[in-house]
Structure formats: structure tokens, C-alpha cells
Amino acid sequence: DIQMTQSPSSLxxxxxDRVTITCRASQSISxxxxxxxxxxxxxxxxxTISASTLQSGVPSRFSGRGSGTDFTLxxxxxxxxxxxxxxxxxxxxxxxxxGQGTRLEIK
Amino acid sequence: EVQLLESGGGLVQPGGSLRLSCAASGFxxxxxxxxxxxxxxxxxxxxxxxxxxxxxxxxxxxxVKGRFTISRDNSKNTIYLQMNSLRVEDTAVYYCAKxxxxxxxxxxxxxxxxxxxxxxxx
Numbered sequence: 001d002i003q004m005t006q007s008p009s010s011l012x013x014x015x016x017d018r019v020t021i022t023c024r025a026s027q028s029i030s031x032x033x034x035x036x037x038x039x040x041x042x043x044x045x046x047x048t049i050s051a052s053t054l055q056s057g058v059p060s061r062f063s064g065r066g067s068g069t070d071f072t073l074x075x076x077x078x079x080x081x082x083x084x085x086x087x088x089x090x091x092x093x094x095x096x097x098x099g100q101g102t103r104l105e106i107k
Numbered sequence: 108e109v110q111l112l113e114s115g116g117g118l119v120q121p122g123g124s125l126r127l128s129c130a131a132s133g134f135x136x137x138x139x140x141x142x143x144x145x146x147x148x149x150x151x152x153x154x155x156x157x158x159x160x161x162x163x164x165x166x167x168x169x170x171v172k173g174r175f176t177i178s179r180d181n182s183k184n185t186i187y188l189q190m191n192s193l194r195v196e197d198t199a200v201y202y203c204a205k206x207x208x209x210x211x212x213x214x215x216x217x218x219x220x221x222x223x224x225x226x227x228x229x
Binding site for chain 2: 001032034036038043044045046049055087089091092093094095096097098099100101
């Protein structure tokens, strides 16, 4: 199975900050990397697909990069509604695997 | 509007069975692969199973192989997850999710249900 490792596991930041979350795959997954946002008690929301393509309706302050084994999700200027947990997910092969999550908290 | 509504969760003893259902609406159901993702209390997301649009191809994570069976009825716009030999570690919120339109790779999910809680406990 492909292991997905996110860092950091948690992050404290302020409104307006630029933050970057990293996701590393245990083997190359080309660009088959997707990011989700989850708020407490809610279902996950798909943010980006294929490493860098924003889903419709996702604000442009979110951006994804990477290929192979190393990927990032950057939020350019944090807004209050961005405080949530973020997960990466590989769709290169089954079993589909998620990272352990990065909890983004208000400083 | 895409809607996914799970049902069938509840409390079951270890070794017991449950069948989850997910009723879909608002899209051409028979055109899309579907899946189940679970989340144990306070934990991260874990993909459980997926099924092709026709129902011919099914996929499972190793920990549920031989115990869980995914199926679908395209005439009823519904997918199912039959869960047998349940274990305490299967306790989780189970989400039904719609696969995105894609031409390669495997599942990634653009719409999710609200989830149904399965508790396995004696």
C-alpha cells in the first residue's frame, strides 16, 4: 500500500498568514494527489485534484503543487473559514489512501 | 443538486452484521463509480471500498476484505455496504461518496453524504 505522510500534524496560524502543508507519498504517484478540507462534524470537501487543479468554487487563495512523491497545499492568506483539518489522498492505485490529516488552528 | 443519504448505521455487537445503504439523487447515478470512506471517532479518513458504475468491479481495503461487500442497484440509485463479522475497530462514521468525473487513476470524491455512525460494542 502507498503510505501518505502529512506534515505538520497540526499548525497554529493567524488570519492573513500564508501557510503550507506538505504531503509525501511512499512511492511515486505521478500527479494523482487530491486535497480535502474537513470541518468538525461535517463531511470532507474536495479542494484540489491532480495535484494542482482547483475544484469549482474553491477560492483562489488555495493552491496545490507537486508531482512524484512530494506535494504541497498552500493557503496564501488565511481566512477565518479556513481553520479546519486538511487531508491529502492518492488516487494512483487501490487501496486509496489518505494522509493522517493536518489540523489548522487559530493562533 | 447532488444528494447522498446514508442509512443503516447503529449499535451492533462484535461478530454481528449491518447493511448500510446510500440513496443518491441529482446526477446520472449509473454513470459514476461510488465509494465508502469511514472515520473512526477523533481519527482520520480511511477509504473502505469502491464500486464501478456498472457494479462489475469492486475494490476493498485489506482490513475489510472477506467481511464487507459493496454492491449497487442502478434502478434504485442506491449503493450498499454489507458488513459482516464486525469488529470493535470498525466503529466509525461511514460516508458514502460519489467519484469524480475522471479518465484515469482511481477514486477521488467530489460529493459526500453526511455519514452514518456504526458502533461495534458489547
